[in-house]
Each structure stands twice: as structure tokens, then as C-alpha cells.
Amino acid sequence: MAEQRRRAEEAQVQQRIEAARVRRERELFALAVGPVQPLRQHGRALPARARPAPEPRQRLRDEAAVLREAISDEFDVESLLDTDEALSFRRRGIGPEVVRKLRRGVWAIQAQLDLHGLRRDAAREALGAFLRGALRDGLRCVRVVHGKGNGSPGRAPVLKAKVRAWLVQKDEVIAFTQARAQDGGNGALLVLLKPSSGPA
Template sequence: MMLKAHSLQDLQPLRQHLAQAAARAEAEAQARREAAARVERERNLFVLSVGDVTPLPTHNQAALEAPVPAPEPIQFVLDEQRVLMEAMSDEFDVSTLLDTDDQLSFRRPGIGTDVTHKLRGGQWSIQRQLDLHGLRVDEAREALGQFIRLSHRTGLRCVRVVHGKGLGSPGKTPVLKGRVQSWLVQKKEVLAFVQARPAEGGAGALVVLLQPGKRWVPGG
């Protein structure tokens, strides 16, 4: 099923999920703090009621290990919240990393040219799409960062990013095209990308191959 994010509002379900996860983590931590406080109050109440006592000898007493508290998903919440503050630099020079063929493509060191050839030939099925039309540069950067990270976390391998051909921009210069290429190179989840085939957007879109990732299910 294709997902087209025409604005940051389309990413609202992700924001809601992250907020809910953070709220659950905080609620669990608060419950543990309250339980510990109740135990401490009961202990103090007993001491105040009974007064000074002499402990019994501890011969033949078994030493029991304290129960290990349930882990808090703090790092998970922090990782997900960091999605909302993607910091992909606009100053990054991508030109030296692109393959200077007739359409420009990118592949990480160790990735063979056969991978980009297969991408161009449509041998990878496109599983999801992000359309950046109508977004400002800062909105497009945030949307792209979230899209790539979430696609990788959900186990997707091949996605399409539509940045447009710039025909509606001042001077008919594609504002987002170069920036999208630069941002994608900075994302560690991206293995390679090529210009889309004419039927898939041509010069106005990129087909992106992502690192293999463990499939993640929200709430799992």
C-alpha cells in the first residue's frame, strides 16, 4: 500500500504514537515511584508505632536477591522522539559521492553497480512513496527524515521519494532535487538511490534502496 505524505499533517499518526509511548513510559515510572513511596511510608509507620526494637539474631537466614525492576523503554522513546528533530545538513556536499552517469545515482562503498542497475530496471518493488510537492525546505527535510527512518524500522527495502522537477519554481530550478539527494546520502539507512524511470516520475523522483532492518510492529 502506497503512503503519500503531502504535508506534515500526514505524519500525525507517527507523532501520536511517539507521544503515547512516552506517556506510557512516564506512567509506568510514576507508578513504580508511588509504590516505592508507599512501602517507605509503611516502614516508617511501623517504626513510629513500635518504637526502638532490638533485631533478632540473623543465624541461618537466607539471603534473597531483590527483584529486578521491569526495564523502562527510555532509549526507545528517545530514539523515536529524535525522529521529530531530524538534523540533516543543507551544507553537505553530495556532488563527489554521486555516480556521474547520465542520470546521477548514489551507492555506498561496497555496493556494486549491479544494485543501481537493478534499481533502474525496476527489479525492486516500490513498497511506499513520499511526495514532497508543496512543502517548504524545512518541512521537506523533516518529512523525509521521518519517512526514511520509519520505512526502515518497518522492514521496507525499496521506496520512492518524489521531489518534483521544479517546473513551478522561480526560474524553473528544482529547489528540492539537490537537497533531497544530499539528505538521503546523510541517512545511514540508505544504501543507494537512482533517478526513477519515466513511468515512475522520471527526473522528478528517486527510487531508494534501504538497509535491511528488523521488521518492527508498533506496540511490539
């Protein structure tokens, strides 16, 4: 009986201590905040706004990137190539002297992709990846070796026309021309990529 009374008294003491602590915290809060006044009840319910339909922005960006990266085999490049022996290409706004400098080796070749032995689809994917990497690394002049077709059926250069058509479709390519003999001749192209900043 005495034990129960003692426990009850201890519980009452703990309750008084807790009540005093809560009172003290409220007093400190009131001192820190200052006088407050409750908001008037205006009796109006705030209407729930109709939420706009979700827009799949990331998916749209992904689809746009895929379209940018897509290279078609059906693209007719011949109408865009300069009619010289090297079948050069330059974007609108790029002067002919850029192609001449490219052909003369003014720009140092900074990287090379060799497509020998690759089938068409594998070569297309390799070229896209190579150009993305070159642009990311800030390279300006690269060489793409498509081969002369000596190992192809009928000794016809299968990739030569394909590579030219694929390059024309890539925005980062501003010009290309057949390589000089010491750089691969008619089995390779020298490709000029757009600069990371400033004119070509």
C-alpha cells in the same frame, strides 16, 4: 463499680489471649527456622561508599538520536554521486549492480513520498519521518518525488539537489538513482533501504 471490675477482668483475659497468641507464633517461627545464634558485635562501622556521579544515559541517548536524525543543508553530495546521467549513489561496499537493478525496477516500489509544494524545512522533516517509518515497516524500495521545479521561481528544481544530499546523510539509505520515466523520471528518486537482516 461492678461494671468497672468486669471490664478490667475482660481486658486481662484479652491480654492473656494476646500473649498466648504471640507465644504460639514465636514457637512456630522457632520450629520453622530452627536454632539460631545472634551475630557477634564486631564494633566496626561499615564505611559509606562514595556513590558515582549520576550519568544522564537517557539524555545522552536522546542527543545521539537527534544527531543521527539531523540532516544538513550544507552537505556536499556531488563528490559522492556516481557520474552518470542519473547521478546515482551507493554506499561503500554496495556493488554497482545494485544501482543497475534499482534503476531497472527489480525491486518493487513499496511506498512513496511526494514533496511537491513543501518548503525546504518541511520537506526535510517529511523525508526523515518517511524513512524512519519505512525502515520500521521493513520496506526496501521507496520512491521520493521531489519534482522537476516547473512551479518554482526560475523553473529550477529547488528540492532535487537537497533531497539527494539529505538521502546520502541517512544511514538507512544504501543506494538511490533517478527514477525511470514511467516512475517519475528526473522528478523522482528510487531509494533502496538497508534490509532488516541479511545483505542487500
